[in-house]
Amino acid sequence: KDLMTMKKYADFAMYQAKHSSKGTLREFDPKIYQKAAVDTEKRQEFQQLIREELVRYHFQPIISGKTGETVAYEALMRVKMQLLNSPLTVMKLAREMDKLYEVERLTIFKATSTFVMMQNRGQLHRNTKLFLNSIASSSLTDEDVAEFKAQFAELLNNLVIEITEEEEIDREALERKRRAMGDQGALALDDWGSGYSNSLLELSPDYIKVDITIICDIDTDADKQQLVKDIVEYAHGRGMKIVAEGIETEAELRKVIELGVDLLQGYFLAKPAASPSEIAPQALSVIRWMNR
Numbered sequence: 069k070d071l072m073t074m075k076k077y078a079d080f081a082m083y084q085a086k087h088s089s090k091g092t093l094r095e096f097d098p099k100i101y102q103k104a105a106v107d108t109e110k111r112q113e114f115q116q117l118i119r120e121e122l123v124r125y126h127f128q129p130i131i132s133g134k135t136g137e138t139v140a141y142e143a144l145m146r147v148k149m150q151l152l153n154s155p156l157t158v159m160k161l162a163r164e165m166d167k168l169y170e171v172e173r174l175t176i177f178k179a180t181s182t183f184v185m186m187q188n189r190g191q192l193h194r195n196t197k198l199f200l201n202s203i204a205s206s207s208l209t210d211e212d213v214a215e216f217k218a219q220f221a222e223l224l225n226n227l228v229i230e231i232t233e234e235e236e237i238d239r240e241a242l243e244r245k246r247r248a249m250g251d252q253g254a255l256a257l258d259d260w261g262s263g264y265s266n267s268l269l270e271l272s273p274d275y276i277k278v279d280i281t282i283i284c285d286i287d288t289d290a291d292k293q294q295l296v297k298d299i300v301e302y303a304h305g306r307g308m309k310i311v312a313e314g315i316e317t318e319a320e321l322r323k324v325i326e327l328g329v330d331l332l333q334g335y336f337l338a339k340p341a342a343s344p345s346e347i348a349p350q351a352l353s354v355i356r357w358m359n360r
Contacts, residue, residue: 077101078096081096110151110161113149113151114152118170118171123178124182124342125143125179125182126146126340128344129344129346130199130332131333132355133312133324133359134355136347136351138193138196139331140196140228141196141199169206172206176202180216192344196226197228199275200227200230201230202245204242207248225252228275229254239270254273255271256274258277260276260278261278261281262281273308274309275308276310277333278310278313283296283334284314284320285320286327287317287319287320296329297327300329304328309330312331312332315334318351321354322354336348
C-alpha cells in the first residue's frame with residue numbers, strides 16, 4: 069500500500085534468500101514474516117522482563133504427612149506480558165538467547181525477597197522452608213552468592229534448591245551450587261520419575277519430589293504404588309525425605325500417606341497463590357485420621 073512497507077517486505081524476502089542459498093529469488097511470504105515479527109517481539113519482551121524484573125511469584129504450601137502443618141512453600145514464577153505468559157516460554161527464550169544465568173539470578177533473588185516480605189507481613193507461616201526452582205546447568209557467581217548471603221543470612225538454613233530431573237545434571241554447576249550453600253540449605257530432586265535415571269545418584273538430594281505423573285491415579289495403579297514404595301524405602305534408608313507432588317484427590321492423598329511419603333503438595337491440599345490459603349479442611353481431616 070506504500071513504498072516503505074514494500075521496501076520492508078522486499079528486504080525481508082532478500083534476507084530469507086541470503087540465509088537459504090545465495091543467487092536465488094524469493095517471494096515475500098506474509099506467514100513467515102508474521103512469525104519472524106512475533107519472535108522478534110517475544111525477544112524484546114524477554115529482554116524487558118529481565119531488565120525490569122517483570123515476574124511475580126506465587127507460593128504453594130508443602131504439608132507434613134504426619135501433622136498436616138505447613139512446613140514449606142514452593143515459589144512458582146508467574147509472567148503476564150503481551151506475548152510472554154508462561155515460565156515455559158521464558159525458559160525457551162532464555163536457552164535460545166543464552167540468558168539462563170539471568171533467569172537463574174532473577175528467580176533466586178526475587179523469589180526469596182518476595183518470600184521474606186510476605187513472611188514479615190504475616191501472609192506466610194514463619195519458620196518454614198522455601199523451595200526454589202534452579203536451572204541444572206547454571207549457578208550463581210561468587211559475587212552474587214556473597215550478595216545473596218548478605219541479604220538473606222537468616223533464611224539460608226531454610227532454603228531448598230530444586231533441580232528438575234527433566235534436565236541433565238551439569239556436574240560443574242552442581243558442585244558450584246553445593247559450595248555456595250556450604251553446610252546451609254538443602255537440595256531437592258524435582259519431578260522424580262520423569263527424566264534421567266541417574267539424576268538421583270548424581271545429586272544425592274535431601275528431598276525427592278515424586279512427579280505428578282506417578283502420583284496421578286496412584287490409588288488404582290499397582291505399578292505406581294510399587295514405584296513409590298521402593299523410592300520411600302530407598303530415601304528413608306539414606307536420610308532423605310519424599311514429597312508427593314500433584315495430589316488432586318482424596319484417594320491419592322490416602323494412598324501416598326499409606327505408602328509412607330513425608331511431605332504432601334497438590335491442589336487437593338492447597339493451590340499456589342500470591343497469598344496462599346491454609347490447607348483444605350477435608351485434606352487436613354484425612355491426614356489426621358490416617359495418623360491416629
